[in-house]
Amino acid sequence: MTTNCINWGIIGAGKIASKFAADLSTVSNSNLYAIASRNLEKANLFGKEFNADIAYGSYEDLVLDAHIDAIYIATPHSFHKAHTILCLNHNKAVLCEKPFAMNLQEVEDMIQLSKEKNTLLMEALWTLFLPHYQYVLELINNNHFGAILKLEADFGFHPTYNETSRVFDKSVGGGSLLDIGIYPVFAAISTLGQPESIEAKAEFFSSGADSKCDIKFHYSSAKANLKSTLLAETNTEAIFHCENGIIKINGRFHEPSSVTLIDNQGHSELKTFNNKTIGYSYEIEHFNQLIRDGKTESDLMTFERSKQLMSTLDTVRALIGLDYS
Template sequence: METKVIKWGIIGAGKIALKFAEDLNTVENAKLYGVASRNLKKAKSFALKLNADVAYGNYEDLALDPNIDAIYIATPHSFHKAHSLLCLNHKKAVLCEKPFAMNSDEVKEMIATSRQNNTLLMEAMWTIFLPHYQYVLQLIKNKHFGNVIKLEADFGFHPVYDETSRVFDKSVGGGSLLDIGIYPVFAALSSLGEPNHIEADAQFFSSGADAECKMVFHYNNAKAYLKSTLLEETKTEAIFHCENGMIKINSRFHEPSTVTLTDKNGNSELLDFKYTTIGYSYEIEHFNQLIRDGKKESDVMPFNKSLQLISTLDHIRKIIGLDYS
């Protein structure tokens, strides 16, 4: 049988959308068909650069386009729910950038709308699809070095402070936690599960967005020390200290990277996964196959994982006093 070509649309024409589109163009039997931005000129420029067939100056026209099978949502966090609902209500499969939405209530509404329309929806947590990350999760599951007793995971960079930038704009979900802290949090949840107790402390910009968040997840026999910051460059590694060795996902752990295994005698091995794309190609291929198979929910990034992630982020926000309302 001939493999169905999945035609994609993208809502939003920023940096993440550009990276996604570049990888989409490397995936077999997939095509970037359309892009939409509130700025038509920007949409046309994006379409020209990435070989899309059509460009729209509003999002609804893209959602209405009968040629499009799937839509990737790459707008700021605070718009994820509205744009997902728009596409789902027009029966378009939705891959929505992380964080799925601003809080658990929004995520629950998105999931309910997906089910009501019998239409595929998935959070674009691309890390879970990367071969090196899947490899590490399997090592942990198989207790390659015994049980994990400590996890250290961080993500930090130091952009120039600009209150007009999405990164610092609290009204659209800016700040370290939702933007980059989600990755260390996900590293803990995906490897160790839900913690028994969470400690958290944060610093804030004058805009009200969090500048830095430090977290400790407590488990029965392990602790996870997590950090997100917009105040400094960090190594952005994930280090799993185990009973009989150490598993380290090297910088930057959430994207294509290498893995170092060190046994209890200090012998180390570096594993290179020979990545040839930015890394979005893996979630794209998975999503395309879900569409071809008629699936309405991913088995790799299912709704319960997205709900666990957003609920944990909600809890951390409550502890540090970060309120977006």
């Protein structure tokens, strides 16, 4: 493994892989070395578009390539565990797209193997690494406006219904909760911690995937109202109502955005951030540094944080009767 340039491989050649590859090209001392798809023609097209050194028509061939230092997994949710284990068994550092897996047991299996192999593994929840989100976490940790009393966070868009699309396919983890509801849930857990109790209700497509999900987290001195929907465009904001003011992450809060601060006297201040990439560059830079430092776990997106997130999502699924098995 090199200590300067990190050679990346990508498993899966879909939309999110394209965004990741575009940002990877902006990160210094990083190289898209290989792309793998089950369809070699698709891999070749992807490789040409993003200047990959080599394209593979099988994931197994990619993990056997000794030149690769890190692998980004960009396949549908239901394949995350299997593809992570494939990579770890070949001692490849793994950055696995969110959600980490389909349930807590799968997450724990992945983490256990990472520890056994002494090989780096991290969930790619890019929001945590974005400058505006780190800024908000710092404000909250420093009690800028005092304690949080209420959080309101939503994520909604309205794609054309198509049962063959991954978004609507329950068998691969499709539906609003795991695809986009994870972001409002993460906003709550990363600022308020795990709730003391949860309420949740959902509606479903004919495919069995959830079309919308409304969740309430209850804490001893705060509450969080969280919404995800594939039936309508929403503001996709995260609004923290605190004792002495409001911290509002403007839409769309999960990606590079701005922050509005409003004190109890009504004074408003807009904070903007000079983002020059789609936003995946920040988690890539973090992961690259972990590799160079010889780390096997992130100090930001820790194993415990991933387990808490998935445990909470499991609880919500049980409450709304969503069973992927």
